[in-house]
Amino acid sequence: MATAVMNMTTAALDWVSIAFDAPLARAVVFGVHIDGHLVVEVLLIAVILFQLTRKSYKPPKKPLTDKEIDDLCEEWIPEPLHPPITEEMKAEPPTLESAAGPHTVIDGKEVVNFASANYLGLIGDDKIIDSCVASLEKYGVGSCGPRGFYGTIDVHLDCERRIAEFMGTPDSILYSYGISTIFSVIPAFCKKGDIIVADEGVHWGVQNGLYLSRSTVVYFKHNDMASLESTLEKLTHGNKQAEKIRRYIVVEALYQNSGQITPLNEIVRLKEKYRFRVILEESHSFGVLGNTGRGLAEHYGVPIEKIDIITASMGNALATDGGFCTGSARVVDHQRLSSSGYVFSASLPPYLASAAIAAVDHLEDNPSFLTTLRSNISLLREGLSNLPGLTIASDPLSPIVFLKLKKPTGSSKNDLELLNKITERALKEDSVFIVSTKRSVLDKCRLPVGIRVFVSAGHTASDIKKVSDSLQRVAALVLAEHI
Amino acid sequence: MPHPLLLLLLPPLPPIPPIAVPREIRRMARLTYLTALTTLIGYGIFFAFGLLRDLFRKLFNWSKKSDDRKGYAPICPAFEDFYTRRIYHRIQDCFGRPIASAPDAWIDVVERYSNNNNKTLHRTTQTTRCLNLGSYNYLGFAAGDEYCTPRVIESLKKYSPTTCSTRVDAGTTMLHTELEELIARFVGKPAAITFGMGYVTNSSIIPALVGEGGLIISDSLNHNSIVNGARASGATVLVFQHNSPSQLEELLREQMVKGQPGTGKPWKKIMVILEGIYSMEGEFSKLPEIVVTCKKYKAYIYLDEAHSIGAVGKSGRGVCELLGVDPADVDIMMGTFTKSFGSCGGYIAASEEIIQYLKYTCPAHLYATSMSPPAVQQVLSAIKVVLAEDGSNRGAKKLAQIRESSNFFRSELKKMGFVVLGDNDSPIMSIMLYNLAKLPAFSRECLRRNVAVVIVAYPATPVLLARARICISASHTREDLIKGLKVISEVGGLVGAKCFPAEPEKIQKLD
Numbered sequence: 005m006a007t008a009v010m011n012m013t014t015a016a017l018d019w020v021s022i023a024f025d026a027p028l029a030r031a032v033v034f035g036v037h038i039d040g041h042l043v044v045e046v047l048l049i050a051v052i053l054f055q056l057t058r059k060s061y062k063p064p065k066k067p068l069t070d071k072e073i074d075d076l077c078e079e080w081i082p083e084p085l086h087p088p089i090t091e092e093m094k095a096e097p098p099t100l101e102s103a104a105g106p107h108t109v110i111d112g113k114e115v116v117n118f119a120s121a122n123y124l125g126l127i128g129d130d131k132i133i134d135s136c137v138a139s140l141e142k143y144g145v146g147s148c149g150p151r152g153f154y155g156t157i158d159v160h161l162d163c164e165r166r167i168a169e170f171m172g173t174p175d176s177i178l179y180s181y182g183i184s185t186i187f188s189v190i191p192a193f194c195k196k197g198d199i200i201v202a203d204e205g206v207h208w209g210v211q212n213g214l215y216l217s218r219s220t221v222v223y224f225k226h227n228d229m230a231s232l233e234s235t236l237e238k239l240t241h242g243n244k245q246a247e248k249i250r251r252y253i254v255v256e257a258l259y260q261n262s263g264q265i266t267p268l269n270e271i272v273r274l275k276e277k278y279r280f281r282v283i284l285e286e287s288h289s290f291g292v293l294g295n296t297g298r299g300l301a302e303h304y305g306v307p308i309e310k311i312d313i314i315t316a317s318m319g320n321a322l323a324t325d326g327g328f329c330t331g332s333a334r335v336v337d338h339q340r341l342s343s344s345g346y347v348f349s350a351s352l353p354p355y356l357a358s359a360a361i362a363a364v365d366h367l368e369d370n371p372s373f374l375t376t377l378r379s380n381i382s383l384l385r386e387g388l389s390n391l392p393g394l395t396i397a398s399d400p401l402s403p404i405v406f407l408k409l410k411k412p413t414g415s416s417k418n419d420l421e422l423l424n425k426i427t428e429r430a431l432k433e434d435s436v437f438i439v440s441t442k443r444s445v446l447d448k449c450r451l452p453v454g455i456r457v458f459v460s461a462g463h464t465a466s467d468i469k470k471v472s473d474s475l476q477r478v479a480a481l482v483l484a485e486h487i
Numbered sequence: 488m489p490h491p492l493l494l495l496l497l498p499p500l501p502p503i504p505p506i507a508v509p510r511e512i513r514r515m516a517r518l519t520y521l522t523a524l525t526t527l528i529g530y531g532i533f534f535a536f537g538l539l540r541d542l543f544r545k546l547f548n549w550s551k552k553s554d555d556r557k558g559y560a561p562i563c564p565a566f567e568d569f570y571t572r573r574i575y576h577r578i579q580d581c582f583g584r585p586i587a588s589a590p591d592a593w594i595d596v597v598e599r600y601s602n603n604n605n606k607t608l609h610r611t612t613q614t615t616r617c618l619n620l621g622s623y624n625y626l627g628f629a630a631g632d633e634y635c636t637p638r639v640i641e642s643l644k645k646y647s648p649t650t651c652s653t654r655v656d657a658g659t660t661m662l663h664t665e666l667e668e669l670i671a672r673f674v675g676k677p678a679a680i681t682f683g684m685g686y687v688t689n690s691s692i693i694p695a696l697v698g699e700g701g702l703i704i705s706d707s708l709n710h711n712s713i714v715n716g717a718r719a720s721g722a723t724v725l726v727f728q729h730n731s732p733s734q735l736e737e738l739l740r741e742q743m744v745k746g747q748p749g750t751g752k753p754w755k756k757i758m759v760i761l762e763g764i765y766s767m768e769g770e771f772s773k774l775p776e777i778v779v780t781c782k783k784y785k786a787y788i789y790l791d792e793a794h795s796i797g798a799v800g801k802s803g804r805g806v807c808e809l810l811g812v813d814p815a816d817v818d819i820m821m822g823t824f825t826k827s828f829g830s831c832g833g834y835i836a837a838s839e840e841i842i843q844y845l846k847y848t849c850p851a852h853l854y855a856t857s858m859s860p861p862a863v864q865q866v867l868s869a870i871k872v873v874l875a876e877d878g879s880n881r882g883a884k885k886l887a888q889i890r891e892s893s894n895f896f897r898s899e900l901k902k903m904g905f906v907v908l909g910d911n912d913s914p915i916m917s918i919m920l921y922n923l924a925k926l927p928a929f930s931r932e933c934l935r936r937n938v939a940v941v942i943v944a945y946p947a948t949p950v951l952l953a954r955a956r957i958c959i960s961a962s963h964t965r966e967d968l969i970k971g972l973k974v975i976s977e978v979g980g981l982v983g984a985k986c987f988p989a990e991p992e993k994i995q996k997l998d
Contacts, residue, residue, distance in 0.1 A: 082754070127651060180684055183854060212690070
C-alpha cells in the first residue's frame with residue numbers, strides 16, 4: 005500500500021517535471037539556459053511584485069444611513085447599572101441608638117463596642133462636647149463655601165496652627181473629609197511620568213490617589229523591606245533619567261487592612277540611599293504611636309523633617325472628622341491651590357475643627373491615655389492568644405487587633421462568610437460588637453480578610469475579658485469543622 | 488536671535504492655558520473681539536513681567552544654594568506653579584479671606600496685612616462687618632436657626648461629634664437611616680444613600696456604576712469632582728458642548744456607530760452626567776430635552792443637584808420640579824447638603840436596587856467615616872422646615888424670599904448696564920469683568936465699602952471670562968440687597984464693568 009502511494013507520487017512528479025522541461029528544454033535567452041523551474045520562479049516573482057504594487061484591501065466604508073443608525077440604536081441593549089442583587093448585598097449593618105463609645109445601644113440592648121476606631125476614648129468626652137456646643141452656637145453647622153470663598157473660618161486657621169505645633173512641622177493644611185485627604189494630596193504632587201513605589205496593602209483612598217495621579221506605580225510586597233529594596237534597586241539601577249523625575253514611596257504607618265506597622269527607620273534609610281521622597285499615611289497611628297502620640301516618627305525616633313509629607317484622617321484617635329496634611333512650608337503652600345479636595349470642596353464644619361483643637365489639647369495634657377490604650381491592647385492580645393481556628397496577625401502595638409483564619413478556605417468569599425457568622429453570633433448572643441473586613445469590588449488589595457477588633461483607651465478590663473470569652477466560645481462553635 | 492548663553496538663563500516656559508472659548512459660550516457671555524483683545528494683552532503683560540521676575544530670581548539665586556536637596560527633582564517644578572507665584576500671589580488677598588462669624592448675611596471679615604507684597608498674609612485681630620454676597624447659604628440655615636440649632640445640640644450631646652467608624656461597621660445611627668428615608672421622600676425617589684462629603688460622593692459613585700467598556704459623556708462645564716470620578720472609573724470619557732441637547736444627540740449617534748475604541752465592540756453602558764445649576768454661570772441645564780434624548784438612546788442620566796436642591800422649585804425640590812421633569816426619568820440624582828441646608832455631606836437618590844448595590848460596594852460607604860451626627864440632624868431639621876413639617880410656614884417663606892430676591896437683584900444689575908449671567912429664579916449670578924486687572928480692583932473696592940464679593944478667574948473659568956459671582960441668600964433683606972446694589976454700581980462704574988448703557992429713570996428710583 006505504501007509503495008503503491010510512493011510510486012504514484014514519484015510518477016506524478018516525473019510527469020510534472022517533464023511537462024515543464026519539455027517545451028523550453030532547448031530555449032536559450034540572452035545566453036542563459038532556460039529551465040522549466042526558472043519559468044516557475046520568474047512567474048512567482050512576477051506575481052509577488054504584482055501583489056506588492058496593489059493597494060492593501062480595505063472593505064469599502066459606506067457611511068451608515070440615518071435609518072441604519074436608528075436601527076443600531078434600537079437594537080442596542082445597555083447593561084443595567086447594577087448587577088443582580090444577591091442575598092449578601094441585602095445585609096444591613098446594625099443601627100446604633102446612642103453614641104459609638106465603648107458601650108453603645110443596638111436594638112435596645114447595651115453592647116460592648118469594639119468596632120469604632122475610638123482609640124483614645126474621646127467619644128462622649130465633656131470638654132470636647134462643650135467646645136463643639138460653643139462653636140455651634142457661634143458659627144452654625146456648615147461653613148457654606150470652599151476655603152477660597154469665605155469658607156475659611158478662624159477656627160480652621162487655629163486648628164492648622166495647633167496641629168503644626170503639635171507635630172513640630174512648619175505648617176499644616178486641613179481637609180474636610182478623612183478619606184479625601186490622601187487622594188487629593190497624591191495627585192497634587194505626582195503627575196504623569198513620576199515614579200511611585202507603594203505597598204500592596206494600602207487602602208482604597210491611597211489606591212484612588214495613585215490612580216488619579218497617572219504616575220507609574222510599582223507595588224512591593226506588604227510590609228516587606230527586602231522587596232522594597234529590590235524594587236527601588238531595579239527602578240534606579242543605571243537609570244540616569246530617574247534623577248530628573250520625582251520619586252515617591254507611599255506607605256501607611258498602620259495598615260488598616262492588616263494591622264501591621266511599617267518600620268519607618270528602614271524606610272528612611274532606603275529613601276536616603278535611593279533618593280526617594282516619602283508620603284506617610286498616618287490615619288490610624290496619629291494619636292496612638294509614640295510616647296506622646298505624635299505618630300510613627302516619634303515612635304521610631306526619626307526627626308520629623310525626614311518625612312516629606314504626612315497625611316492623616318482625624319476621624320480615628322482625635323474623635324472628630326476631616327483630615328490634615330503636614331510637611332514643609334513649600335509642601336503645604338502648594339496644596340492650597342492645586343489640591344482638588346481642598347480647592348473644590350466646602351471646608352470642614354467649624355465645630356469639628358474646634359473639636360480637633362480640643363482633642364489635641366487633651367492629648368497633649370493627658371499622655372496617660374496612651375498608656376491605658378497600650379495596656380488594653382496587650383491585655384486583649386493575651387486573652388485572644390489561644391483562639392480555636394483564629395490567629396492574631398497584627399503588630400503587638402497596633403490598636404487594630406487583626407484575627408485571621410488559621411486554615412483559610414481558599415476563597416475570600418467563603419472566609420468572609422465564616423467570619424461574618426462569628427461576628428453576628430457574637431453580637432446576638434454575647435452583646436459584643438466586632439466587625440470583619442469589608443472589601444469593595446473596586447478595591448485592588450488582595451490581603452487576607454479577617455476580624456478587626458478596635459481597642460480603645462475607654463475600654464475597661466471587664467470589657468476586654470467579655471470580648472475574649474465571647475470570641476473563644478463563638479469561634480469554637482462556628483469553626484468546629486475548620487480547626 | 489538671542490545669545491545662546493542668555494537662553495540658558497531663561498526659565499522653562501510655563502504652560503499656556505487654553506484661550507479658545509466655544510462660540511455658544513462666547514455668545515452667552517457677550518465676549519466681543521475688543522474685550523478679548525484687551526484681556527489677552529493684559530494677560531500678556533502679566534506673563535511678560537512674571538517671566539522677567541523669574542529671570543531676575545534665577546540671576547540672583549545663581550550662587551545661593553537651592554532648598555531642594557541634591558539628587559532630588561524639585562517637589563514643585565518652577566513652571567508648574569508659575570501661575571501661582573506670578574499671577575495668583577499678586578491678588579492673593581482677594582481669596583481665602585478668613586471670617587470670624589457664621590457665614591450668614593452679614594459676616595466679620597478678618598483684616599490681613601502683608602509685609603512681602605502679598606506673598607504671605609498675616610491675620611490681625613481686627614474685623615470688618617461686611618454684607619456677604621459670596622457664601623452658599625441659599626435658604627439661610629448657615630447661622631443658628633430657631634428650629635434646627637436646639638435639635639443639633641441635643642443630637643451632639645447624644646451621639647457625639649463623630650462615630651469614629653465607617654457606615655458598615657459602627658457608623659450607622661438612627662439619624663442616618665432617618666435621613667436617607669427623608670431625602671428619598673423629598674427628592675421623589677424610592678431610596679437614598681448619604682455620605683459625609685459631596686466631593687467624595689461623585690468621586691466614588693461614578694467608578695462603582697460605570698467601569699471599563701462604558702462611556703461617560705459629561706457636560707463641558709462640569710465640576711471637578713465629576714471629572715475626577717469619571718477619570719477614576721476607567722471608562723471612556725467624552726465631553727459634550729455645554730447645555731446643547733442637539734450636539735449630545737449627534738455625539739451619541741456617532742458613538743453608537745463607532746463602539747469601544749480599538750475593538751469597535753458596542754458600549755456596555757452609556758452615562759450622561761450633567762448638573763442642575765452650573766455654579767459659575769448660574770444657569771439651569773436644559774434638562775427636559777436632554778432627558779428625552781437620553782431616553783431615546785437608552786443612556787443613563789446622572790444629575791448633580793449640588794446647588795439646586797432646596798434652592799429652586801416651588802417647594803424646593805430642585806431642578807426637576809422647576810423644569811417639570813419626572814424624577815423617575817432621571818436614573819441617579821445626586822446632591823449635597825452644604826449649600827441649601829447649611830450642613831455638610833452629599834447623597835445619591837435612585838432605585839432600591841441601585842442603592843442596595845452601592846451600599847454593598849461603594850468605597851466611600853465602606854471605608855470613609857460616616858457623616859457627623861449633628862450635621863445629619865441639621866439636614867433633617869432643615870428639610871422638615873422646608874417641607875413645613877415643623878409646624879410653621881417658614882420654609883415656603885424662605886423659598887419665596889430667595890426667588891424674589893434673586894430676580895430683583897438680577898434685574899437691577901442688568902438695568903445698571905452690567906453683563907450678568909444666570910437664568911431667572913437662579914440664586915447665582917455672575918457679573919462679567921473679563922479683564923484680569925479689574926478683578927482685584929472690584930474685590931478690594933467692594934471690601935472697602937463693606938461688601939464681600941467673590942471673584943473667579945482661570946482655572947475655574949475660561950481664561951477670557953473672569954467674573955465676580957454673587958450668591959443670594961434667603962436671609963438677605965431688601966435693605967441689604969439695595970445696599971449691595973448701590974456699592975456694586977459705584978464700584979462697577981469705577982472699574983469700568985458697565986458694558987451696556989444704563990437705564991436712566993430706574994437709577995434715580997434707587998437713590
